[in-house]
Amino acid sequence: MTLPARAGLDAVPAYRQGRSAPAGASKLSSNESPHPPLPSVLHAVQERLGGINRYPDMSAAALRAELAARYEVDPALVTVGAGSVELAAQLIHAVAGEGDEVMFAWRSFEAYPSLVRIAGATPVAVPLNAAHAHDLDAMLAAITSRTRLILVCNPNNPTGTVVGAEELERFVAAVPQDILVVIDEAYVHFDRTGTYGAGIELFRRHPHVAVLHTFSKAYGLAGLRIGYAIAPAEIAENQRKVAVPFGVTDLAQTAARASLDAEDELAVRIEEVVAQRDRLHSLLVDAGWPAVASQANFVWVPAGDRTEELEELLSAGGVIARAFPGEGVRISSGSIEDIDRVADALVRKEATV
Template sequence: MTLHQRPSLQDVPAYKQGKPAPAGASKLSSNESPHAPLPSVISSIQEGLANIHRYPSIAAPQLTAALSKQFSIDAEHVTLGAGSVEVAAQIIHAVAAEGDEVMYAWRSFEAYPSLVRIAGATPVEVPLDAESRHDLPAMLEAITDKTRLIFICNPNNPTGTVVEAHALDQFINAVPRNILVVVDEAYVHFDRSEVRADGIELFRKYPHVAVLHTFSKAYGLAGLRIGYAISPLEVANNLRKVAVPFGVSDLAQRAAVASLAAIDELAVRIEEVVAQRERMYEGLAQAGYPVVKSQANFVWVGAGADTVDLEAQLAAGGVVVRAFPGDGLRISSGTEEDVNRVLAALPAFASAEAATA
């Protein structure tokens, strides 16, 4: 006799982690920081090791107070999770029921489809425009009476494109107030565009906006799993109800607080990542690759049918990247040595289609 299992999970792909790198290779597959944690952060973690036999505080008062001060908001609007992806899952469970629709651009963060289906809701994917950006007019057209939630990944993962401030403001203003718009800003620290939308300001301006942030990328705490949402109070209260109890460890909370206190030191590291991103973009663009201008800590190569071949070429050159067969490659920004390897592994571009024409 076969064990009963939930039939709908047949349509849910398991999340695929970025490939590990063999010894000596550059792991540019997971958008991680190339830098180890700051000494002050490590010290704070070490101080907490003696108490790991105790449960962490669910309320995380030190961290929520620090975030409240940083953004000049009431701490009650701040909720935590094991990375922003887990907070995104909380939001879906809190807002959308079975049969409700959750909208996002595609291609965007690859966890969105699975998170929506796991919650029993219906994913609505709106294709990116010809420039790999959110097609906001098409997203407005796709709203129905079943739409409950819209994700705007800004900068977008994996393309690195941004929604301009004026356009996002107009979009949110046009979305009915009973639909929550979530501005996912996992990569906001790397955005150097002059048109950047500010999710926190949009949260202050509109009653139906929530913002997602993470400590995994710019803060270099991917291994500790901690992120947060800033959301309307009624949403925040429900996020606390659906969150896994004790889901954010005391060590993660300590590291986050210490990281917020060391933002000036981290800013130097962030600028290094941005500089290497720009160098990688320029090098690939000059070599003829279909690379997209990015405001995240990675670049997107819209390689299409050449994706698998280019992935293999990079692997042969000691670089592990994230490939989306048929669509493109996402290459994380790493150290100067990492970017040197990328540029050395990918000489002048000649597409497979052109070679067979």
């Protein structure tokens, strides 16, 4: 007997998590924060543990109110989800279905094409330009009558490149207003180009823009899974219709609110990650690898047919990175000790040549 299977799922690969690291190695494969939870955040979560027999507030009203006040928007425009990836899925399901198209740059966030196919829509991947950044002209040219949503990952994962605020403004203005433009700013806290916050300003000026943020990266809450979106009212309402009920736990909501109260402490940690990211880039370039200057919490090395060589070199030195076979290696920024380990791995290679 063959059990029924939904048509089309053969084209949807299972998401591949970054490899775990053995004891004594550095896990730089998943763009996680290298820092443990802040004591104030940990304390807030611990205080809520006694209530985990109860369902969370499905609307996340308190957190949404804080975020709405921060960005000076109506709380009804703020939605929450289990990380920005779930929010991206909500937005896709909210506007696209069978016969519709969802566009994104490629390579970009690995989950995008799968999320689109799961929604029954057709993914349209537009190649990055020679600088490993979004080719906005090509994306505009790829718009059709079937296009419903365009995802712009900014900074882009895995390349770390940024679409400047003026470029993004021109792009959004050129996209027809019946197409939703989603600015995925999961890594915006690490951007030092001056485009920080461009997504929110675009949301204020254009009726067809939504913005995604996450607490997984800069805030260090990857294990609790929480992010938020700010979107036009009708889109936000449809997001709530397609969201998984009770998808964001009380502990995650509590940690997010405590993190918003601890941003001065978090800012110090973010600057440490940025400093180690820039150091990582310099180490790779000095060792002869074609690393791309990054504005995220990782560095992309488009190693091409040398991808396996670089992955094995790092692994031998106790560094677990994320390899995309035949394309390149993404190495997360970690602690000083993590990047020291990368440096040692690269020096050993030079010593054997």
